[in-house]
Amino acid sequence: MHPVVQFRLPSANPARVRLLLALLVFGNVWLAAVGTQRTVYRAGDELVTITRTKVDPSTATSPGYSYYSYTAANPQPEIVYYTNAQGITTRQYQTTSGSVGAGIRRQGCSRNPCGVGATCQETAGGRPVCSCPAGYSGNPLVQCRRAECLDHSECRGDQACRNGNCVNPCAGVCGINANCEVRNHVPVCSCPRGRTGDPFSSCRLQDPEELCRPSPCGSNTKCDVINGVPTCSCLPGYIGSPLSGCRHECESDVECSSNQYCSQFKCVNGCNQCGKGATCARVTNHRAVCECPKGYIGSPFTECRPECFGDRDCPAGRPACIYGICKNPCEGACGVNADCNLRGLTPVCSCPRDMTGDPFISCRPFTKEDLCNPNPCGTNAVCTPGYDRSNQERPVCTCPPGYTGNALTSCVRGECQSDGECSDHKACIAYQCVDPCVGQCGVGAQCQAKRHLAVCTCPAGTQGDALVSCRTARNYPVARYNKKRNAQLDGFAKVLRYGSWLSYKGGAMFKLALICLVLVTVGHSDAQCPDNPCGIEASCRLNSGGIPVCSCPFGYLGDPFKECIRPECVSDGDCTEFQGCRKGKCVDPCVFSCGTNAACSTKHHVPVCYCPDGFTGSPFERCDPL
Template identity: 60%
Template sequence: MEVLQTAVLLVAAFVIVSVNGQYYSRIVSGASCSSYTCGTNAKCTISEGRPVCSCLNLHMGDPLVRCIRVECQIDDDCIGSKACLNNRCVDPCAGLCGVNAECQTRNHVPTCSCPPGQTGDPFTACRIADPQAACKPSPCGQNTECNVINEVPVCTCLPGYRGSPLVGCRHECESDYDCGNHLACTSEYKCESPCKCGENANCEVINHRAKCTCPNNWQGSPYVACRPECTHHSDCPRGKPACLYQKCMNPCEGVCGVNANCELRDITPICSCPKDMTGDPFVSCRPFGPRDLCEPNPCGANAICTPGHDNTGKERPVCTCPTGYLGNALFSCQRGECLTDSECPDNRACIDYSCQNPCTGRQCGPTATCTPRRHIAVCTCPDGTRGDAVVTCNRIDTQSVLNSGRFIRYRNY
């Protein structure tokens, strides 16, 4: 019976395989997982045509005999706060950290740290932190203050002292010469401004001493109070009626031009030229002259004004249109259609600033023909006539005469 079973297990199948056009036979094993019995909690798989026995997941042992279930084989078999140790999910923090330290497990990895407010080596021991521990004892010099910033001692001079805080600090000043020229040393050993002037006074410090003065045009004692010459127009006398920049002034002074008059309207200066003069009252006034007849231009638009005289010899402005313009110079001058022949068509000429026919009937003789060409009148005699086309054209009488045995016809040459 055992021999028969062995024979059955060893039965092989022949398979015909084609390789590069050649046919070969190949033996394929007929073994399968149904012919093998793996151990308890084991599984059977086929690999390269042969059965293979292995333990199920989370099982360990002899897969041909018996596999025993375990809690874990790797860390990923456990929850994130535990790790796999000896096939069991355990807390990796147990006994790992030092005294008073905290332990947290993330992704199966334990981490030791000191609680807030404590410091030290979390793998040895944690202790309550002293924020000023780095300043005990103080590494700073005399007259200094030590403060811990980011666990680092920082030294600074006490108020009113200066110098190197690591070596020692002293008063800001012992005398005026310890201060800048614009400061003085006070009884509190501080460099401060010595200015103690009166109200509205100016103060200038020279060699640590204050010099008090009133502003320009102000009155009073610079060590008590300074006041302006005026604050309202009513504070000023008649000759200087305006209070400008807190000083009594005459607004007309230096405002108007040469020979100009200045009158005050309230405190506003009004500049004007005298009646017999003209010009810019803010620059200069002068007597009237012929050129003033055309200033401003009394003529029409685009017209030219020229000083002249009327029939009685009295001076008056004369208005004319400039070259190339047409119209009434008293009202408006308009630019003509043309200035030269080139601005007109070939059969027109520029006459009186407009493009006109050059053949007006007066250029050629009474019987001649006038043709406008190249901007001029061209005179010719009609067929059957001859003569000077500018003067007159005469009719030609055709007759045949014998002259030396030849026929002669008179023509217009």
């Protein structure tokens, strides 16, 4: 058996074949066939087939010879060999392909059967073998030419040495639509960009997704075609080179930084270990320190939830749910030493009864100065510490000299302070210039104002006390008052004016607004304020000199010479728990106490300002919606 050799030849020439069954005999290649032999040899870069066919001996022109017809496969003149029974071969030129000429008897290389420049060597059987010498190429039966090259190194990099010639090795090598690139004298076939297939057969248009089939990427990657180019990237959770292969970011905590831990093969923030609503204090050695905020309960690694969602969730001691925490609304609501009481869930601050101050800042013990600071009295009124009927310290409001009015509301400067500021026929009474006669004389008496005084007399024909009544004249003894043994008063009245006793004859005269002591008999009365000269509800007492003094009882207001009126209140204790005493009136202390949009409630007479639900800010200035 002889080896089989496969050649890939340019497809442009149909005379070339791709597969040969080669039989190496004396340097020639033979194709064996029954009754016919074909010789295949190379002439230049061509494969030439010569067919040998046995000729009928009866037609032979030379007896003793075995005739064979040799026919070339191409139309060029070829050499025809005749071999006799002794193996002696002769040759003859023929001019037409397929024609047979007469055999010429010749033995071995004695007559050079080879072409120009070829060498001839005989085989052991005497058969001549023609070949081109080293460095030459061509058909040794026709002509040998000096070769262009002996090996690839004598050609350019994009050429190959074929049969002594430097040629383009790509000619006819690659398939349809394929590209051919010569690398180091070797043709390399490939499909151009956008096409795929067998570059030695045919390249077809490529589906872009085929660029990723099979994937050119490494393990744990994905392949995407972007702008016609396959692009590799690591799968989520993987890192590394997508071309060589991607790996997990971590397998254990030690592969992460100290403030991270490995979760699902990724290094993540260590604080992610804390539960819902929890706070992360710090992360140490991959482990988080989680805490529930103040007022929250639960596990900080699972969930922290508010202590309460409404007031109903809170105990009695902390009845209000404030931002998820049960609290006592009084905690921190009031000032130092102040009392706090809940009105519903609203804190009400107040100072204890024996203390004063701002209950939202500080309460301190009372002093006498506190009774009049700030001044609780009306305009222009004077406040002085005093006592009420229960001997409790209270502020006393009075109008100063020269002023008149209600000291709890307003004191107005009077028209006068003395009689000299009025006309002769008027007197300065209650700081007003008025007729001194009005309502001062008795029934049936007549009055005449003189030098600011009211002079009451009984008309002629009548007698009696002009300050009380005048009646038909009768004979009455003259009343006398012995002041210094000889002094006597004609009539029934004597008038005390500025501490002096004045005596008049023929009538009684007195000064209104000063105290008149009317004597109906001679002598001095020891009674306390006989014929009380004071107004309604006013108090009267005699001083050490025996002079009656009129005053309004503590807590009463008004003119003690006319009427004393008890106000609605003197202190907060006189009002309901939800009212305060302001200038003698029980009023709602919340009025005008709080800021815009603020709510107010009163307990123990003290207003408490706060921002209602849905508002925030300073309740004493302004509450704004959340």
